[in-house]
Amino acid sequence: MLSVISYPLFAVSILLALVLSISLFPLDWLTFRPEWLGLMVFYWTFRAPGRFGILLAWCLGLLLDVLESTPLGVNGLAMAVIAFLVLTMHQRLRMYPLIQQCLMVFLVLGINQMLVHFLKQLLGADNTGFSYLWPAATGALIWPFLSGLLDNLNRKLG
């Protein structure tokens, strides 16, 4: 748990995550785009479980729903589940070495993606195999860099 949290950094990081979620990107790599907002929700609930939680994650998920034009609530629900999982295990998570943290990021983001995919299929999307798990995998790969960067910024700004 960090002793200081910078709220402006929080706002900027969320805005950046939303922008990165939709910014023009080589179309062939779109499958591998990390789940930016999921990572941010993971990071901020992990670092300040007392202040960021399920309701905030849900609201951010609704924004992502608007950006992705999925039915309102799909990503909201999935983001809330990320926050819930992190809240229940953040104390254990802190003890883990970095590699194991990455694995947990993959699991949690994977559950998020699976839930989104499942809900979309209920509402009539195509089945596309397991490629929807790529955002979780790439998200886990950049987790060490992202958390390191945000920790540093938090210490400087907070």
Added chain:
Amino acid sequence: MPGLRLFLVVVVSAALIVADGRFGKLSEVRSTLATGLAPVYWLGNAPANLSDWFAGLFVSKDDLQQENEDLKARLLILERRALKYAALASENNELRQLLNSAEVLDDRVIVGEVVGVSPDPFSHELVINKGSNDGVREGLAILDAHGLMGQVIQTSKFTSRVLLVSDSSHAVPVEVVRNGLRAILLGTGDPNTLDLVHVPNTADIRTGDLLVSSGLGGRFPRGYPVAEVSDISQEPGDPFVSIKATPMAELNQSRMVLVVFPAPKADGDRSDPNAFNGDLPPAEGEAP
């Protein structure tokens, strides 16, 4: 008590998903939120704008002059074609009036720019920088310079969302230019392939045939090129041929798009500085 909160959120989300996904009750909420998120769209497009601007800094004068020459030549060719077209269009409209047909050919268009793509790789959607403030509404057709791209499915004040013809949930009623054969063109989820379905084995259709929107179904204006037949395979025993077509529009690449408004009805059109009628300026030899 995270458990209780999660339960609450699950219940509310389920209600929202059903209301939005099944009954489409929340389009206003969505539109309001999207209007609030307009800065995100702008920022998302900023890197592309910046790189365009940066590339523009290092274009040599020769290149610019060359480009200018090319554009002038092209303009001349197009102007000549437009002159011919103006005469044909007026003649056509007269003939239609003689036939008591209500349909007038000229459509009004505005130019928009693509400011975002759908983050979901399995849905083919774009976001353009024209919204309900510019008069865009759901169901309008979107073109690029080569053909039909898709239709508007959702608008906010400053942006709207476009479903591309290649999305697997999209269908366009089309006809073959050569003989008027009608069929339905379905998206496949692959940006370079469309499926022409329910064409009988005996139908007269060949590779290379141009498919234009037929205007049936009342959604797309008539006569815009949509795709070109690229592959026909007949399975003996199947009632229908399986036909693949390649979209004419550059679905992956186009940055500038046209929003097509159906021809204004008799109650007069609004004057919009961005928009022009199909009317062409009088041809003059030299600009003042």
